[in-house]
Amino acid sequence: MAQGSTALKRLADRFSRMPGIGRKTAQRMAYYIISLPKEESAALAQAILDASEKVRRCSVCCDLTEEEICPICADGRRDHGTICVVEQPQDLLAIERTREFRGVYHVLHGAISPLDGIGPEQITVKELMARIAAGGVKEVIMATDSDTEGETTALYLSRLIKPFAVKVTRLAYGIPVGSDLQYADEVTLSRAMEGRRDM
Ligand SMILES: [Zn+2]
Incomplete structure (x- = not known):
């Protein structure tokens, strides 16, 4: 990892906490992100925020959904x-x-x-x-x-x-x-x- 680039290292650290992602893959992902055009990396960051804000657990079955009750539980x-x-x-x-x-x-x-x-x-x-x-x-x-x-x-x-x-x-x-x-x-x-x- 590049010396002195704390932002890059921080990003790689975040990826390495994900399931199935080792240190090397995390570094590759971090380098890939910084190679992206600004709009691309902004869209990725936004997709992460959207998913974590909108997706929640169905109040009946606990599956992930964007509604209070998921489509399966709501299906008569x-x-x-x-x-x-x-x-x-x-x-x-x-x-x-x-x-x-x-x-x-x-x-x-x-x-x-x-x-x-x-x-x-x-x-x-x-x-x-x-x-x-x-x-x-x-x-x-x-x-x-x-x-x-x-x-x-x-x-x-x-x-x-x-x-x-x-x-x-x-x-x-x-x-x-x-x-x-x-x-x-x-x-x-x-x-x-x-x-x-x-x-
Ligand atoms: Zn449900």
């Missing part, structure tokens, strides 16, 4: 009695791509991971339980990842939900153990959804 043609629980907004998109699921979702924004200090309070468990307690839910499908954290979370939630006499199912993973749901192809995901089993 969907089955609001079937809730598919996913870890991340990207997982929801992956299931939507199959075009087979007609229920609604709940986005946890993570998974329980005691080693990383992530407990039920750090993800949207409270919000999910409030939806179930409000009634009208027939089935909750656990579509968390098939790694240790995903399994722990599914098991934890199924125990919490049990007293409500709501059917709890788990995706039948043809997906290799330990893999991220969001990277599964559509056929695999459709099968996993169809073959879901009781927990």
Whole structure:
């Protein structure tokens, strides 16, 4: 990194905090930004501000949206009695791509991971339980990842939900153990959804 250029170093430091970005990539990104015409870098900065100002969590399912209630939760043609629980907004998109699921979702924004200090309070468990307690839910499908954290979370939630006499199912993973749901192809995901089993 250029000596004496604190602005460049600060920019690279910011990038290096992003998921999956190492120090070298962060430096490349910083050099790329300063090579851009002024309008381009201003548009990028504005896009970042817009996204962080406008995007928020749906007050029902916690997916990211620009509305108070996301389009899926607001859709009267969907089955609001079937809730598919996913870890991340990207997982929801992956299931939507199959075009087979007609229920609604709940986005946890993570998974329980005691080693990383992530407990039920750090993800949207409270919000999910409030939806179930409000009634009208027939089935909750656990579509968390098939790694240790995903399994722990599914098991934890199924125990919490049990007293409500709501059917709890788990995706039948043809997906290799330990893999991220969001990277599964559509056929695999459709099968996993169809073959879901009781927990
Ligand atoms: Zn929603």
